[in-house]
Amino acid sequence: MRINFVLPEATRAGGVRVVATYAQRLAERGHEVTVVSMPRRLPWNLRLRRGLKGQGFSSIWNHPQTYFDDLDNVTHHIIEQPRPIVDADLPDADVTIATWWKTADWVNDLSPSKGAKVYFIQHDERHVHGTAEGVIPTWKLPLHKILVAQWLDPVLRAEGVTDDLEVVPNAVDAEKFQAPSRGKQAKPTVGLMYSDSHFKGADVSLAAFEKARQQLPGLELVAFGKDDPYRDMPLPQGARYEQDPTQETIREVYASCDAWLFASRCEGFGLPILEAMACRTPVIATPAGAAPELVGQGGGVMVGMEDVDAMAKAILEVVRLDDTAWRAMSDRAHATATSYTWDDATDAFERSLRHAAGQPNESRKELACTR
Structure with missing residues (x-):
């Protein structure tokens, strides 16, 4: 044609x-x-x-x-x-x-x-x-x-x-986004895509991270984005930030997390969900785009839109899972991402x-x- x-x-x-x-x-x-x-x-x-x-x-x-x-x-x-x-x-x-x-x-x-x-x-x-x-x-x-x-x-x-x-x-491109079967991180770590676009909800993810860190001081954050850190939405102290990363660095960021935060207020599909899950990282997501269809299969946790408390609670639940339970959630995430x-x-x-x-x-x- x-x-x-x-x-x-x-x-x-x-x-x-x-x-x-x-x-x-x-x-x-x-x-x-x-x-x-x-x-x-x-x-x-x-x-x-x-x-x-x-x-x-x-x-x-x-x-x-x-x-x-x-x-x-x-x-x-x-x-x-x-x-x-x-x-x-x-x-x-x-x-x-x-x-x-x-x-x-x-x-x-x-x-x-x-x-x-x-x-x-x-x-x-x-x-x-x-x-x-x-x-x-x-x-x-x-x-x-x-x-x-x-x-x-x-x-x-x-x-x-x-x-x-x-x-x-x-x-998802399984050649670009993949990781071997693994356990939890040595230090509890969550990740997010850093953007000042309101509909992406990074402000919600950051607020949830800070709330969770109050109860788990050792919690770490890794993020990637295209811009310099925004003055009106600063990254938490000690956060690792990859600016305008290569494809391989994005894959590594996904694979270095115990959970990926997806707090979008509005989304068409939400490719980062699949990318993180293909890298065996469970996703904590709001019901935007295809999140209910993907995360709802057991590879993460669904939370309410703009619900900082619920996302913080989900962060603590996922990073505090024992290694066997976390691996099971990680494997379900990977199976969902690679089944299609x-x-x-x-x-x-x-x-x-x-x-x-x-x-x-x-x-x-x-x-x-x-x-």
């Missing part, structure tokens, strides 16, 4: 990484894959900082490093400036895939030469740079819809969407694209892929 993906910006966000993963894997299966995206608008403070460093003030648009740069089998085209993507930006195809609510309108307006129209929905984007007035109408466009997690189905249904909705969950692979996900995604394009599959299976 000839497959187009339409992205807003090719950032380093998790949803873009998922698109890159599918693009690469579909290309490896012999499909002709093109990705088209807009340039990234640099924030004014970053432009100012570059100017003060003598790097110039003139460049508003930036073409940063992307997940597509090293994919020799995928064509990635960044248009000259932000605007709706139109027919002239894309090759003719069998299927063209919108990956964000604004791109859904663009894809819907493309000519039939761009193939069947698909909408890959990775989040309830009303809560992320969108509005109900803008997002909900895109759900009702006549596009074939693929959802990244089961929780999105009732969300769309509640807004009157009656189309067939296919669920194709994410997987990117090959499985790509099989389901490819079948769904063929279904949208009216092309038969050699082996007709259930289109919706569930755990």
Whole structure:
């Protein structure tokens, strides 16, 4: 098949990484894959900082490093400036895939030469740079819809969407995220992803850590993130922080913890859950994204949204487990993360694209892929 993906910006966000993963894997299966995206608008403070460093003030648009740069089998085209993507930006195809609510309108307006129209929905984007007035109408466009997690189905249904909705969950790269069977850390340790994005909930995780440490003074924290520590959300004294880490360092961070804290207020899927679990680390999670579907299988503990006391209690429960009980939880986490692979996900995604394009599959299976 000839497959187009339409992205807003090719950032380093998790949803873009998922698109890159599918693009690469579909290309490896012999499909002709093109990705088209807009340039990234640099924030004014970053432009100012570059100017003060003598790097110039003139460049508003930036073409940063992307997940597509090293994919020799995928064509990635960044248009000259932000605007709706139109027919002239894309090759003719069998299927063209919108990956964000604004791109859904663009894809819907493309000519039939761009193939069947698909909408890959990775989040309830009303809560992320969108509005109900803008997002909900895109759900009702006549596009074939693929959802990244089961929780999105009732969300769309509640807004009157009656189309067939296919669920194709994410997987984890077991080569990049893995660890041998192990016991608890020599010193009780928890970890988190450090971000000032409100919906990521790092403030909740940090508050829960401090509360737990009051009862367990030897408790340690390890975190990773892309930015310098924030003045209004300081890391606890003695915390280990890995800034802009390599993939291998991220894996090592996950594997160095007795529990991973996932306190998101809103999430599309929550890839760090799978990554930590693949590294045999139980997850303490709020019911955001796919957390209930993943952690609910016994590889961690679910807590209430923004419930600092409950998360602190769960931290103490997990790190105080005896080694046998902790290993059992760790093994369940690993089994959940590795029971469903990117090959499985790509099989389901490819079948769904063929279904949208009216092309038969050699082996007709259930289109919706569930755990």
